[in-house]
Each structure stands twice: as structure tokens, then as C-alpha cells.
Amino acid sequence: MSLEERKLEVLRAIVEDYISTNEPVGSKVLAERHSLGVSPATIRNDMAALEEDGYIAQPHTSAGRIPTDKGYRLFVDRLSSVKPLSPAERKAIQSFLEGAFDLDDVLRRTVRLLAQLTRQVAVVQYPSLTVSSVRHLEVVQIAATRLLLVMITDTGRVEQRVVELGGHTTPDQISDLRTTLNASLRDRRLSDAPDIIAGLPDAVGPDLRAIMTGLSTVLLETLVERSEERIVLGGTANLDAVDFPHSIRPVLEALEEQVVLLRLFGEVRAPKTMRIRIGGENSEEALRSTSVVASGYGSGDTLLGGIGVLGPTRMDYAGTMSAVFAVARYVGELLAGS
Amino acid sequence: MSLEERKLEVLRAIVEDYISTNEPVGSKVLAERHSLGVSPATIRNDMAALEEDGYIAQPHTSAGRIPTDKGYRLFVDRLSSVKPLSPAERKAIQSFLEGAFDLDDVLRRTVRLLAQLTRQVAVVQYPSLTVSSVRHLEVVQIAATRLLLVMITDTGRVEQRVVELGGHTTPDQISDLRTTLNASLRDRRLSDAPDIIAGLPDAVGPDLRAIMTGLSTVLLETLVERSEERIVLGGTANLDAVDFPHSIRPVLEALEEQVVLLRLFGEVRAPKTMRIRIGGENSEEALRSTSVVASGYGSGDTLLGGIGVLGPTRMDYAGTMSAVFAVARYVGELLAGS
DNA sequence: CACTGGCACTCGTCTGTGGTGAGTGCCAAA
DNA sequence: TTTGGCACTCACCACAGACGAGTGCCAGTG
Numbered sequence: 001m002s003l004e005e006r007k008l009e010v011l012r013a014i015v016e017d018y019i020s021t022n023e024p025v026g027s028k029v030l031a032e033r034h035s036l037g038v039s040p041a042t043i044r045n046d047m048a049a050l051e052e053d054g055y056i057a058q059p060h061t062s063a064g065r066i067p068t069d070k071g072y073r074l075f076v077d078r079l080s081s082v083k084p085l086s087p088a089e090r091k092a093i094q095s096f097l098e099g100a101f102d103l104d105d106v107l108r109r110t111v112r113l114l115a116q117l118t119r120q121v122a123v124v125q126y127p128s129l130t131v132s133s134v135r136h137l138e139v140v141q142i143a144a145t146r147l148l149l150v151m152i153t154d155t156g157r158v159e160q161r162v163v164e165l166g167g168h169t170t171p172d173q174i175s176d177l178r179t180t181l182n183a184s185l186r187d188r189r190l191s192d193a194p195d196i197i198a199g200l201p202d203a204v205g206p207d208l209r210a211i212m213t214g215l216s217t218v219l220l221e222t223l224v225e226r227s228e229e230r231i232v233l234g235g236t237a238n239l240d241a242v243d244f245p246h247s248i249r250p251v252l253e254a255l256e257e258q259v260v261l262l263r264l265f266g267e268v269r270a271p272k273t274m275r276i277r278i279g280g281e282n283s284e285e286a287l288r289s290t291s292v293v294a295s296g297y298g299s300g301d302t303l304l305g306g307i308g309v310l311g312p313t314r315m316d317y318a319g320t321m322s323a324v325f326a327v328a329r330y331v332g333e334l335l336a337g338s
Numbered sequence: 339m340s341l342e343e344r345k346l347e348v349l350r351a352i353v354e355d356y357i358s359t360n361e362p363v364g365s366k367v368l369a370e371r372h373s374l375g376v377s378p379a380t381i382r383n384d385m386a387a388l389e390e391d392g393y394i395a396q397p398h399t400s401a402g403r404i405p406t407d408k409g410y411r412l413f414v415d416r417l418s419s420v421k422p423l424s425p426a427e428r429k430a431i432q433s434f435l436e437g438a439f440d441l442d443d444v445l446r447r448t449v450r451l452l453a454q455l456t457r458q459v460a461v462v463q464y465p466s467l468t469v470s471s472v473r474h475l476e477v478v479q480i481a482a483t484r485l486l487l488v489m490i491t492d493t494g495r496v497e498q499r500v501v502e503l504g505g506h507t508t509p510d511q512i513s514d515l516r517t518t519l520n521a522s523l524r525d526r527r528l529s530d531a532p533d534i535i536a537g538l539p540d541a542v543g544p545d546l547r548a549i550m551t552g553l554s555t556v557l558l559e560t561l562v563e564r565s566e567e568r569i570v571l572g573g574t575a576n577l578d579a580v581d582f583p584h585s586i587r588p589v590l591e592a593l594e595e596q597v598v599l600l601r602l603f604g605e606v607r608a609p610k611t612m613r614i615r616i617g618g619e620n621s622e623e624a625l626r627s628t629s630v631v632a633s634g635y636g637s638g639d640t641l642l643g644g645i646g647v648l649g650p651t652r653m654d655y656a657g658t659m660s661a662v663f664a665v666a667r668y669v670g671e672l673l674a675g676s
Numbered sequence: 677c678a679c680t681g682g683c684a685c686t687c688g689t690c691t692g693t694g695g696t697g698a699g700t701g702c703c704a705a706a
Numbered sequence: 707t708t709t710g711g712c713a714c715t716c717a718c719c720a721c722a723g724a725c726g727a728g729t730g731c732c733a734g735t736g
Binding site: 003038039040041042045059060061062063 | 678679680681682685686687688
């Protein structure tokens with residue numbers, strides 16, 4: 001084992017020990033607990049070098065070392081081996097998710113499951129509207145001058161909007177509207193929809209034109225507003241105060257701010273892609289002391305949304321990554337199949 | 339002012355001071371800050387009596403007094419005057435809620451608003467299915483042997499379930515199903531629905547009977563399962579570790595357990611009814627150090643659901659009560675009008 | 677040249693000691 | 707019934723010293 005190799009080995013040992021004990025780790029315990037084959041003094045030299053390079057740091061002079069963000073980064077990139085889930089765990093995931101009976105339920109179960117598996121905060125994004133296709137559009141009269149427009153997508157999302165009309169409508173007219181809407185939009189990607197929707201008023205007779213204009217305005221609004229996607233959160237109770245010496249409040253606040261969470265998933269571009277942000281790598285100030293492990297989920301190559309976990313930088317990255325990965329895969333399959 | 343009256347006055351002063359300072363309050367500051375017209379020594383006598391009766395307690399010998407749950411209870415029942423919201427606050431509530439465009443959005447805005455107003459954790463229950471009426475039922479074919487059943491209620495809830503069929507169906511059959519379902523169920527209370535639903539299979543021709551049986555089974559299931567209602571939560575970041583000396587973890591866990599929250603609303607039986615649980619009055623162990631201020635909301639006399647706030651027992655009850663009350667009223671009106 | 681044992685040094689943590697002050701309960705007097 | 711006086715309790719704080727974990731450095735060894 002070359003010197004360089006051993007230094008990395010020492011770093012791995014430090015990260016692993018620190019993750020499991022939450023205490024700065026010194027050269028002595030390191031030599032005892034890991035079979036590095038060298039004396040504490042040698043390890044101290046390596047540690048000095050690692051500190052020089054910025055991978056570890058000392059909270060104070062007479063304490064052991066703890067990994068820095070940079071140290072975790074190296075650990076994640078080069079040193080951690082993904083540990084596959086046990087068959088029992090796989091089984092549990094599958095049976096836990098299979099009981100669900102609609103999209104809301106699937107996602108609620110998913111966060112819950114992921115939070116439980118990782119003992120962290122879990123986050124799941126609703127399947128993105130922009131990659132979904134329209135499965136059905138429904139127009140329901142709910143008052144004399146009011147319609148409810150319901151859109152069902154192939155990922156199981158149901159979006160609804162109230163449309164205020166200028167005047168009255170007959171059941172026949174509504175039926176016409178429904179037929180036209182479905183004929184034009186069914187099975188179309190929502191990303192292609194805006195152009196089609198804009199042309200809808202011209203596709204109907206003059207008596208319906210005014211109403212259809214109202215409907216298409218609302219539809220376009222919905223696509224824009226809702227592309228600010230929704231998110232489900234779970235396991236906030238797993239945030240442990242000891243991991244956030246200052247306060248967990250800013251973290252909780254950031255979690256309630258959906259915008260922040262959505263940005264976390266912004267960079268995931270394909271299913272089965274992992275993206276990890278460690279501590280200061282997060283642009284959000286409040287999340288500087290947390291790490292985020294995010295993945296995409298989807299069917300085939302289509303990215304439906306993001307899924308991930310948030311916790312202290314001192315986190316079991318290997319375990320978390322494999323849990324996120326596995327759950328993402330199952331959710332992707334499940335939603336593809338509905 | 340009789341002796342008995344002054345004792346209550348002292349209790350009020352203690353509660354108010356403790357709420358605003360979060361520190362045990364002693365006889366001296368009490369005499370200084372409140373114009374009770376007597377000396378600290380006299381107040382000490384009253385305090386001894388109040389402690390004897392269990393309304394206040396001493397954290398330790400040489401400290402001031404803090405109210406007990408029993409003390410807060412007396413305060414809430416007899417001593418606190420509801421302070422009406424300022425016109426500005428009313429205005430804010432109204433404009434904040436008016437921008438919403440569907441039920442989900444209304445409820446999300448509501449919790450957010452309530453959390454902000456009270457600086458506590460806010461909870462809103464979805465309008466109960468059992469008091470809602472069916473506005474429309476939609477049947478959509480989503481695969482050869484699979485239907486999606488969508489139910490829209492007059493409170494704006496949209497429930498969806500996938501139905502697996504034994505065999506294939508034609509568009510005409512589906513249209514028949516839709517017509518029959520709507521003819522039988524539209525505008526019917528969901529509490530009356532089970533009987534109607536059970537009779538549905540007999541209302542259609544033999545070719546549809548099998549399918550209709552499947553649909554009605556699923557519908558009944560939905561009514562049962564979903565009467566375990568849904569809940570929206572907000573403002574968890576307002577939980578301050580200072581108020582929960584042991585840990586806020588059990589509180590967060592209880593909040594994630596929807597069942598627990600639902601039980602909190604179980605006793606509210608009419609809109610505009612307030613129900614307050616203080617500390618140990620909560621049956622849930624984890625909530626023994628919290629107080630819950632809950633109210634019903636609804637249109638007219640019909641209770642749609644619960645709305646409320648959860649915080650430390652050391653809470654501004656008067657302000658919280660009026661905020662919950664006001665928001666409940668607006669939400670009730672808003673949902674009645676949709 | 678890498679490794680090792682020895683050693684002096686640093687500094688956070690723990691423990692014990694007084695001092696201080698807030699707050700009390702009791703009592704005798706008004 | 708109220709009040710001032712007073713002794714007493716006890717949490718909190720600051721300080722000092724002992725302790726020990728952990729380090730960096732150095733000289734010696736293969």
C-alpha cells in the first residue's frame with residue numbers, strides 16, 4: 001500500500017468512525033479499530049497531510065479530526081462502496097408501495113418509506129406535468145356560470161380549476177366542449193400542449209368561441225402555475241438537534257419553502273442519476289450544514305420527477321444512496337405501470 | 339376587590355407575564371408591573387394559596403412561579419378576553435385566501451396564513467367526505483382492462499381510484515356507466531351514498547352488471563378508507579426547542595402521525611365551536627407539553643372539517659383563539675361559495 | 677526515506693468552591 | 707388583612723486546578 005493509498009484509507013476510516021460515533025476521531029482509536037498496519041504516530045503524519053489538503057479539520061487543538069465538506073466529497077466520489085439493500089429490505093419496499101391506490105397515496109407512502117429506511121428527511125416531487133400526457137379532460141358544470149375543468153394525466157395527476165363564464169351554457173354545449181378538448185389534447189404531451197390550446201378557440205363554432213377562449217386561458221395558466229411543481233415531505237422528526245448545533249429552525253423553514261426544495265431537484269436530468277450536495281455545496285444558506293442526496297425517478301428514459309433525502313453532512317452516504325436509488329427505481333416502475 | 343378576586347387577578351398577571359417573558363415570575367416584578375395595589379408580601383400570600391390550589395408551581399425553591407395546566411385552564415375559561423383582530427389583519431386574511439384557485443390551494447394557503455398569524459404550527463383538515471355531496475362522477479378508460487373513477491364533491495375535493503376490470507369494455511358501455519352513476523349519485527350526500535351504491539349493480543343491464551359491481555365495491559372502499567380524512571400541516575418551523583426542554587422530536591413525530599391529529603379534531607362538532615386542550619389534557623403522550631386550539635369550519639351549520647393550531651402550553655391563548663376563529667370563518671365562507 | 681516510540685505541549689472538559697442574588701416563607705406589628 | 711423585616715434556600719456564575727485526549731516534533735531504526 002503506497003503512502004497516497006494509505007492516506008485515503010485513513011480518510012475513509014475517519015469518515016466512517018465519525019459517522020458512527022459523532023465524535024472527533026483521534027489517531028489512537030483509528031489505529032486500534034481499523035487494521036491499517038501502522039502505528040498511531042504514522043497515522044498522525046497522514047492526518048497532518050490530510051488536514052493540510054483540507055480534507056479533515058480539528059474542532060480545537062486537543063481534539064481528534066472530523067471530515068470537512070471536501071473530505072466527505074472525496075469519500076463519496078472515490079471511497080464509498082454502495083452497499084446493496086438486503087433482500088428483506090427490497091421486499092419491504094415492494095410490499096409497502098404496492099398497497100397504494102392512487103398517486104397521492106403512492107407518494108405519501110414513498111416519503112414515509114424513504115424516511116424510515118434512511119432515518120432522514122425524505123422528499124418526493126410529484127411527477128412533472130411537462131413530461132406527462134393528457135389522459136382525459138373533463139368539464140363539469142358546477143353552477144350556472146361556472147365550470148370545473150379537470151385534467152387527468154397518464155402519471156395519475158389530477159388537476160382542477162374553476163372557470164368563471166360570462167354567460168350560461170347548455171349541457172349540449174358542455175358536451176361539445178368536452179369532445180373537442182379530448183379530441184385535441186388526449187395523449188398529447190403537456191409540453192406540446194400550449195400551441196394546441198392556443199388554437200382551440202378557432203376549432204369550435206362561434207357560439208362556443210367565447211367559452212373556449214376562457215377555458216384555454218385557464219388551461220394555459222394551469223400549465224404555467226403548476227409547472228412550479230408540488231412536493232411531498234416526510235420524516236422531519238428525524239432531524240436531530242444535536243446535528244445542528246445552532247438551531248434546526250432555519251432547516252425546517254427551508255423545508256417548508258417548497259421553492260428551495262424544488263431547486264434541489266432542478267439539476268437532476270435523468271432517472272437513475274444521482275446528485276449529491278454536501279454542506280457548503282448547497283447554495284441555500286440554511287442548508288449549508290446539511291447534505292442532500294437526490295435522484296431522478298421515471299419510466300424508461302423519461303424523467304418524471306425527483307426524489308431524495310436530506311440530512312446532516314455527517315450521514316451514512318453509502319446507505320442513503322442505495323436506499324434512495326432503490327426506492328426511486330420502484331417508484332418509477334410503479335408509476336410507469338399505472 | 340375581594341381577596342378571591344385579587345387571587346384571580348394575580349393568576350392572570352402571572353400567566354400574562356410568563357407568556358411574554360418565558361421566565362418564572364416572582365412577587366416583586368408582579369407588584370411592579372401590574373397595578374395590583376398591594377405589596378409583594380401580600381402577593382406572596384396569594385401565590386402560596388394559588389399554589390396550594392394547584393394553579394401555579396415553582397420550578398425550584400428559589401424561583402418564581404409558573405402556571406400549571408390547571409392555571410392555564412382557569413385563565414382561558416374565565417380570565418382571558420378575546421382580542422378582536424385588527425382591520426388590517428382581517429384584510430390580510432381575506433386577500434391572502436382569495437387568490438386561491440382550488441381546494442388544495444385554499445388549504446395550503448390557510449395553514450400558511452394561520453401559522454404566520456399565530457407563530458405556531460397550524461393544521462387544517464380537508465372538508466370531510468361524509469358531509470359532502472357528489473357533484474360529478476367520471477369514468478375514464480386508461481387501459482384495456484382498467485378504468486379510472488374520479489369523484490368530484492361540492493366542497494371541491496377530487497377523489498380518484500383505479501378499477502381493475504375482469505374484461506374489456508366499449509366506449510358506449512363506459513358512457514352508460516357514467517350516466518347511471520351520475521343519475522343515481524349526483525347531489526346526494528356521501529353519508530347517504532352507501533345504500534345507493536350497493537343498489538347500483540341492479541340498476542344496469544346484465545352486460546354491465548359485473549363491471550358495475552366492481553365500481554361500486556371500489557366506491558364503497560373509497561368512502562370508508564377516505565373517511566380517514568386528510569390533513570394539511572404548516573409552520574412546523576415555529577416549534578421552538580426552548581419550549582420543549584426534553585426534545586421536540588416526539589412532537590414532530592406526533593404531527594406526522596395523521597391519526598393523532600385527526601383525533602384532535604374529533605370532538606369539534608359544529609362550526610365556530612372552539613375546543614382547547616391544554617398540556618396534560620391531551621391524551622397523546624407526546625403532546626402533553628403542548629396546547630391545541632381547534633375550531634370547526636363550515637358553511638352555515640354544516641361542519642366541513644377542523645382547523646387549529648398547536649403550540650407550547652405557554653401560548654398567547656387570547657390571540658391564538660381569535661386568529662383561529664377568524665381564519666375558520668373565512669375558510670368556511672370561501673368553501674361554501676365555491 | 678518511511679516508520680516508530682517518546683515526550684512536551686495544548687486545551688477542552690470536569691469538578692469543586694465561594695460568592696451573589698432572586699425569591700421565598702414566616703413572623704410580629706400595624 | 708396587610709405589611710416590612712429577616713433568615714433561608716438554591717440556581718447560577720466565575721474561577722481554579724486536575725485530568726486526559728490528542729497533537730506535533732524529534733531523534734532513532736531498518
